[in-house]
Amino acid sequence: MKSDWRKNIETVIGVLVGNMILAFAVAAFLVPHGIIMGGATGIGLTINHYIPAADLSLIILIVNGILFLIGALILGKKFVVTTIASTFLYPVCLSVMRAIPGITALTDNIMLATLYGGAILGIGVGLVIRVGASTGGTDILALVLNKWFHVPVAILVYVVDFIVLGNQVLFSDTEQIMYGLLALVLETMLLNKVMLLGQSQIQLFIISDKYEEIREKMLESLDVGVSMLHMETGYGKEYKKGVLCVVPNRKLYSVKELVQSVDEKAFITITQINEVRGRGFSLSRDYLTEEKDQG
Numbered sequence: 001m002k003s004d005w006r007k008n009i010e011t012v013i014g015v016l017v018g019n020m021i022l023a024f025a026v027a028a029f030l031v032p033h034g035i036i037m038g039g040a041t042g043i044g045l046t047i048n049h050y051i052p053a054a055d056l057s058l059i060i061l062i063v064n065g066i067l068f069l070i071g072a073l074i075l076g077k078k079f080v081v082t083t084i085a086s087t088f089l090y091p092v093c094l095s096v097m098r099a100i101p102g103i104t105a106l107t108d109n110i111m112l113a114t115l116y117g118g119a120i121l122g123i124g125v126g127l128v129i130r131v132g133a134s135t136g137g138t139d140i141l142a143l144v145l146n147k148w149f150h151v152p153v154a155i156l157v158y159v160v161d162f163i164v165l166g167n168q169v170l171f172s173d174t175e176q177i178m179y180g181l182l183a184l185v186l187e188t189m190l191l192n193k194v195m196l197l198g199q200s201q202i203q204l205f206i207i208s209d210k211y212e213e214i215r216e217k218m219l220e221s222l223d224v225g226v227s228m229l230h231m232e233t234g235y236g237k238e239y240k241k242g243v244l245c246v247v248p249n250r251k252l253y254s255v256k257e258l259v260q261s262v263d264e265k266a267f268i269t270i271t272q273i274n275e276v277r278g279r280g281f282s283l284s285r286d287y288l289t290e291e292k293d294q295g
Contacts, residue, residue, distance in 0.1 A: 038161030122190025
């Protein structure tokens, strides 16, 4: 029960903070410089261009509301639970951010605005998606079209976004269009980084005839957890065991030195892992000992 509460709190915080960051990027960098955008914000900017008297936050709220109703009718209850927060929270956050004095004057350089806006946008969207929620908006259209035509959602998201961007091309200059595409690339890059953000570790896979000695020394000298993998060589069809271990970055040098001291000819592959969870990493040794005793 405690873990469920923690997960719910993390989800709420992720959605709230993510939408605030998203709204800040739009209000401070993208809208003031006329940089084109995809999503519901892009639709709002298009409508706002032709109806200047209309409030941008209100337009986005109406657009999000309409898209949300479509999604709720077609995609069902699970969609409603994961999307309702961002659908109505983002326009509110945007309205609050735009009311901050001087927020549109942080920079008069459109390149800086693009770089900061695209990067911060990616961080905001990444935080929302990382906790299992949705940013809503035109992503809903992609999900609906996916249900009808079974085309991959990722492709449909890009198709919808490019249609929204295409509408803004009609009233934007060449630089605003190019900066908009650059912001979209940066957003995608940072979004992926945030989604993979975690307890970074190094994974080593070691093949050696002296696997037993390597296993013992790693357990005793370095206090490193290891797993033994049964394998067969491709050319000679010889039976061997491989040593697999995951260690913090700071222990990489020590592990390599230990392996080479045992077998200079050992075959070692080293891989960067973005996140490690579970036994031995996100679960403490005390917890594991208690679990073992109870078993």
